[in-house]
Amino acid sequence: MGEADRSPDRGVGGPQAPEIVFLADVSAGLVEITQMPLYLKGRYLKFDRSLPQTRWPCRRCQGRGCADCGGTGKT
Known part of the structure; x- marks a missing residue:
């Protein structure tokens, strides 16, 4: 079964939890909003x-601290 044959309500990734939920109690006049964490991939x-790929130590002092890096040891 190809991707085009799937029903649109199922999607490709399968069932997922909602990203935001609104819960309204009309009789009490309350509204509750629950947010789920959002994961971004890049x-x-x-x-x-x-x-x-990690921290960039100062090339002059190798992370010890100098006047070029302001004593932080980082660039």
């Missing part, structure tokens, strides 16, 4: 091998 391209 990618990036690393164009230069000299840039580390």
Whole structure:
């Protein structure tokens, strides 16, 4: 069964929890809003091998702290 043959209400990823839920109690006049965490997925391209993926220590002092980095040890 191909992707086009699936019913539109099922979707590709299967059943999922709602991202936001509104619960209204009309008799009491209350409204409750519950938000679920939102996960964002992304990618990036690393164009230069000299840039580390972790913290960037100062190249002059190697992270010890100097006048160039303001004593932080980071660039």
